[in-house]
Amino acid sequence: MAFKDNSSSVLTKVLSSLSIIEDHAPKVKKAQRRLSNREALLAKKNSNRQEAKELTQLIDDLKNSSLRIDLELTQLEARRVELEKELENVRPAIDHHKSNLAQIPDAIKQKKQELLAKVREGRAIYSSLEDIPRSAKEDKQQIA
Secondary structure (H helix, E strand, O other), X not given: OHHHHHHHHHHHHHHHHHHHHHHHHHHHHHHHHHHHXXXXXXXXXXXXXXXXXXXXXXXXXHHHHHXXXXXXXXXXXXXXXXXXXXXXXXXXXXXXXXXXXXXHHXXXXXXXXXXXXXXXXXXXXXXXXXXXXXXXXXXXXXXX
């Protein structure tokens, strides 16, 4: 009987402890969920903070690139003005060369006509020389 009383009291204590554990189980699970949620929220907070830093850096980079681009744009616009002035100076030279090229066929035709006239004149002179009796050498000897 002592064993029964002793085992009964042990059993009562065990059942009482089990009851306490069962009563605390929902509280423990709830606390675990809160811890898990807190960790997830802290991780999200840290992630957002990192993304905010990256976005801030990107904004700063864009602001700096805007200044750089403005400077390059100003330089390019100044270069364009220079090139337009240079083009204004080159256009007359281009027009002059085009005009010269356009005149070449007429000049060739004219020079060919002059050459033909010289050839005809040369033939006429040659023919006239043949009509002169005696050679130039004989005439010089006779003069001397």
